[in-house]
Amino acid sequence: SLASHIGDYQFDNLLLNAAGVRCSTTDELNKTLDSMAGGCVTKSATPEERAGNESPRMKPLPLGSINSMGLPNHGIDYYLKFAEENQGKNGKQVILSIAGLSIDQNIEMLKKVQESSFSGLTELNLSCPNVKGKSQVGYDFDAVRDVLTSTFKFFKKPLGLKLPPYFDFNQFNGIAEVLNDFPITYINVINSIGNGLVVDPETESVVIKPKGGFGGLGGDYVKPTALANVRALRQRLNPEISIIGTGGIKSGMDVFEHVLCGANLVQIGTAFGYEGTPIFERISKELKEIMDKKGYKTLDDFRGKLKTI
């Protein structure tokens, strides 16, 4: 079985899309809910609709992708309505992602969610690297503490956090110390590795237009960083906080590795962008074959059990 849960929320399959990929319209979201995925995540919402950055803003690469989308989305009301209407459809979860450009915007949207009939998980994205002039909140631990303090004064629904990748043990310790002070349901690591730069030597040029070519990396480039964040935070967070592993997943073996590091669920971004919804069936099959070979019947049989040497 590939079943898992986050808090009280059951997922028949641990695979989900990552926020941002094929999840901007109700048509895309319904396709994922009708696939083998355990649920869907909505494109990170802002209070109002946004067009996002100038194109080209995403470039596929042999080992992954670079993007600087800039939060193109239909606005919170659009995604909240979809979430209210589809939560529980086909026995699946809708995760509502929000990414305000300020604390005030996040609080404004979380109040709408609190007052709505939506009963699923909300994912507060503190890690978008692509909005010009805005830094990633997840790297400022005092700012993370401030937004969580304000949020939990009124927000009584289950909350997850989408975090940026951390690279130093002081960062793992620092963010864990903040998160352990709050009733967070889950964290999701990692968002893209922000502000990478891909160079095309043929044209002697950058490959995406916004921000002079700097953008978030996904795919093979980021898998070891993602695994490190799942593992390091699993070792530091209260056991009540679940972990969604995101980063570099394109095969059943990649999922197996994320779960060994401690992931309860996983999300697929870059590779889902390339393959679409059939990827959930392919990767499920690959993971089941690995588990059969190893004699594992459930994800609990190996979750978090990575060995050291």
Ligand code: DHB
């Ligand atoms: C975008 C990218 C992100 O990594 C994110 O977390 C939110 C938004 C974007 O560019 O649209």
